[in-house]
Amino acid sequence: MQADPTTAYRTVLARIAAAAGGAGVDPSTVRLLAVSKAKPAAAIRTLAQAGQRAFGENYLQEAAAKIDALADLALEWHFIGHLQSNKCGEVARRFDWVQSVDRPRLVALLSAARTPDRPLNVLVQVNIDDEASKSGCAPADLPALAAAVASAPGLRLRGLMAIPAPAQDPARRRAAFAAMRGLFEALRRDHPDVDTLSMGMSEDFELAIAEGATMVRVGTALFGARPAASG
Numbered sequence: 753m754q755a756d757p758t759t760a761y762r763t764v765l766a767r768i769a770a771a772a773g774g775a776g777v778d779p780s781t782v783r784l785l786a787v788s789k790a791k792p793a794a795a796i797r798t799l800a801q802a803g804q805r806a807f808g809e810n811y812l813q814e815a816a817a818k819i820d821a822l823a824d825l826a827l828e829w830h831f832i833g834h835l836q837s838n839k840c841g842e843v844a845r846r847f848d849w850v851q852s853v854d855r856p857r858l859v860a861l862l863s864a865a866r867t868p869d870r871p872l873n874v875l876v877q878v879n880i881d882d883e884a885s886k887s888g889c890a891p892a893d894l895p896a897l898a899a900a901v902a903s904a905p906g907l908r909l910r911g912l913m914a915i916p917a918p919a920q921d922p923a924r925r926r927a928a929f930a931a932m933r934g935l936f937e938a939l940r941r942d943h944p945d946v947d948t949l950s951m952g953m954s955e956d957f958e959l960a961i962a963e964g965a966t967m968v969r970v971g972t973a974l975f976g977a978r979p980a981a982s983g
């Protein structure tokens with residue numbers, strides 16, 4: 753539980769900087785995405801006033817209300833939840849990034865809602881080791897899906913996102929992050945402009961940074977625990 757999100761924010765930023773330093777990378781190259789699902793607009797506003805700009809949301813209706821309530825702030829919104837095809841149009845219009853593109857059908861639906869002068873930033877979500885999860889493309893399907901995103905006129909391919917299986921021992925989790933780094937390096941050979949590897953959450957973001965994450969998605973460590981039903 754965090755009583756003061758501003759204090760928690762400074763602590764998380766310091767931990768990111770320390771982990772980046774330990775990994776030998778410039779701390780400014782690791783971005784923090786503040787995951788605000790199940791948290792009120794007022795909590796987002798407090799963090800924005802402390803300097804945070806990028807926020808992640810999982811559910812369109814919940815996010816839309818907060819995006820409207822905070823329209824006076826120049827925030828950057830990332831959709832990180834499971835994406836249904838019938839929501840693609842509104843997600844593409846309301847969000848700046850979508851991190852959960854995991855099947856070819858979503859590509860044209862998202863692209864159609866944007867224009868080439870204002871493309872939607874896209875990460876392809878990879879199912880790196882969680883056989884129970886229905887989200888994320890198989891690593892074998894990644895090259896074709898990434899190529900489809902890269903050639904869609906309304907989209908800009910920025911990189912990869914992963915959510916490793918929960919409740920793993922640290923060695924297995926580290927292996928999943930390392931496998932993502934390998935996929936990211938291979939992707940960059942085909943798409944040199946790609947710059948974002950989104951992995952690591954409250955429990956393991958330092959480990960993810962050690963394995964090359966350029967964006968970590970942190971909710972609980974910033975805002976405190978969520979009600980169990982909200983995931």
Ligand SMILES: *Cc1c(COP(=O)(O)O)cnc(C)c1O
Pocket residue numbers: 787789810832833915953954955969970971972973983
């Ligand atoms: C909820 C969520 C997070 C943040 O998880 P915490 O453990 O609260 O930091 C990160 N990424 C995704 C995709 C999420 O759904």
